[in-house]
Amino acid sequence: MIWGMDVWVFTAFILTYIAIIFSLIYGLWPRKEQEEKEGLNEGG
Amino acid sequence: MADTVTFVIMLVAFSAVMIYIGYRGYKATKGATDWLVAGRRVGAWVVALSYGATFISAVAIIGFGGQAQVFGLQLLWLSTLVIIVGVIIAFIVFGYRTRIMSKTLDALTFPELIAKRFNSRFIQGFGGAVIAIFLIAYTAAVFKATASLVQVTFGISYETSIIVFTVIVATYLLLGGLFAVMWTDSIQGLIMVVGIGLLLAMVWASLGGVIPANEALAALGPAKYAPNGLTSASSFGSVSFMLVTSLIFGVGIGALAQPQLAIRFMTAKNDKVLRQGVPIGAVFMFLTVYVAFTVGALSNVMFKNNGIAIPPAPISSSQHSLTHFFRPGSCSFSCLQYSQLPCPPRAHSST
Numbered sequence: 001m002i003w004g005m006d007v008w009v010f011t012a013f014i015l016t017y018i019a020i021i022f023s024l025i026y027g028l029w030p031r032k033e034q035e036e037k038e039g040l041n042e043g044g
Numbered sequence: 045m046a047d048t049v050t051f052v053i054m055l056v057a058f059s060a061v062m063i064y065i066g067y068r069g070y071k072a073t074k075g076a077t078d079w080l081v082a083g084r085r086v087g088a089w090v091v092a093l094s095y096g097a098t099f100i101s102a103v104a105i106i107g108f109g110g111q112a113q114v115f116g117l118q119l120l121w122l123s124t125l126v127i128i129v130g131v132i133i134a135f136i137v138f139g140y141r142t143r144i145m146s147k148t149l150d151a152l153t154f155p156e157l158i159a160k161r162f163n164s165r166f167i168q169g170f171g172g173a174v175i176a177i178f179l180i181a182y183t184a185a186v187f188k189a190t191a192s193l194v195q196v197t198f199g200i201s202y203e204t205s206i207i208v209f210t211v212i213v214a215t216y217l218l219l220g221g222l223f224a225v226m227w228t229d230s231i232q233g234l235i236m237v238v239g240i241g242l243l244l245a246m247v248w249a250s251l252g253g254v255i256p257a258n259e260a261l262a263a264l265g266p267a268k269y270a271p272n273g274l275t276s277a278s279s280f281g282s283v284s285f286m287l288v289t290s291l292i293f294g295v296g297i298g299a300l301a302q303p304q305l306a307i308r309f310m311t312a313k314n315d316k317v318l319r320q321g322v323p324i325g326a327v328f329m330f331l332t333v334y335v336a337f338t339v340g341a342l343s344n345v346m347f348k349n350n351g352i353a354i355p356p357a358p359i360s361s362s363q364h365s366l367t368h369f370f371r372p373g374s375c376s377f378s379c380l381q382y383s384q385l386p387c388p389p390r391a392h393s394s395t
Contacts, residue, residue: 001262001275003254003255003258004255004256004257004258004259004261004262004275005117005258005262005275005276006272006273006275006276006277008118008121008276008277009117009118009120009121009275009276009277012118012120012121012123012124013117013120015124015128016120016123016124016127016330016334019124019127019128019132019326020127020323020326020327020330022132023127023131023132023322023323023325023326023327024323024326024327026132026136026319026322026323027319027320027321027322027323027324028320028323031319
């Protein structure tokens with residue numbers, strides 16, 4: 001038991017937080033290339 | 045009675061706001077593009093919150109919250125999958141492509157997008173028919189859950205609730221098209237986040253924190269659909285394992301194929317909106333699904349601590365456990381508020 005959960009449930013618990021952290025980095029990290037690429041797409 | 049009066053006042057205020065947004069949507073709607081894809085100029089917060097609120101409907105919170113009471117914390121895998129597949133993969137893999145393709149092909153609905161992409165009128169008709177048939181059933185489930193919640197909580201009749209909610213939704217939808225739908229979704233999403241977030245904080249506070257709460261849940265021992273305990277995964281191949289994995293994969297992966305979600309991508313103003321929508325959507329899912337499943341499972345401890353008979357295990361009736369738990373005038377909610385107050389066993393209705 002880890003924090004009162006078995007290892008499979010704890011894995012889901014931890015993966016949830018990892019996913020949240022990934023999404024925050026992905027969405028909030030400034031990226032200039034994305035905007036340029038978007039411009040090309042819309043022009044097409 | 046006081047609860048019902050408060051509810052009616054809140055409902056009137058809520059309806060007024062929703063219909064006002066519908067009116068604003070009506071004023072902003074100049075043509076089919078505005079009506080069907082909100083003019084393709086929606087920002088990140090509204091896209092993400094609308095996506096989340098559409099995804100996490102009454103089915104997910106009330107229905108699956110009840111399932112979490114039956115299956116325990118192993119249902120957290122569903123919240124994990126909802127965040128990873130339902131938001132991160134959906135936005136990154138499908139979102140950008142769906143938006144660009146729908147704009148390039150000038151498609152205003154999901155069947156039209158598929159039809160133009162594959163140059164097939166049949167797909168458009170068939171897809172439209174499938175959506176029309178099955179989303180009616182889905183919508184019925186959402187309205188049923190809402191009406192059941194109102195009936196159990198405030199004693200207002202099921203039929204009255206269905207009619208009132210249908211009129212409210214139809215009014216703002218017909219007035220403002222997808223503009224109104226997405227803005228009302230967003231407001232409803234924020235209400236969901238605040239309400240259910242408070243609920244988890246209260247439950248954890250009442251049970252002494254995360255780990256003591258989990259340990260108390262584990263101490264309850266095996267349950268009918270959680271034979272290894274309510275904080276453990278079911279054994280591979282068991283009936284509960286099959287049920288849980290069906291729920292997890294059916295809902296977690298099925299999100300990618302839901303047209304009412306895909307249409308949200310088509311409304312985004314640009315790719316940056318979708319990129320910024322990823323963390324908003326993921327955190328929203330965390331604050332709703334993860335919380336609902338955790339509270340659903342921990343409701344077993346709350347029921348036990350407050351001397352309330354734990355509802356029977358049959359899955360068909362389990363969805364009502366969370367509606368009882370939410371009931372402001374109910375024993376469980378009162379005990380949350382005033383902690384340590386003993387409550388007598390309460391019969392559970394089966395609507």
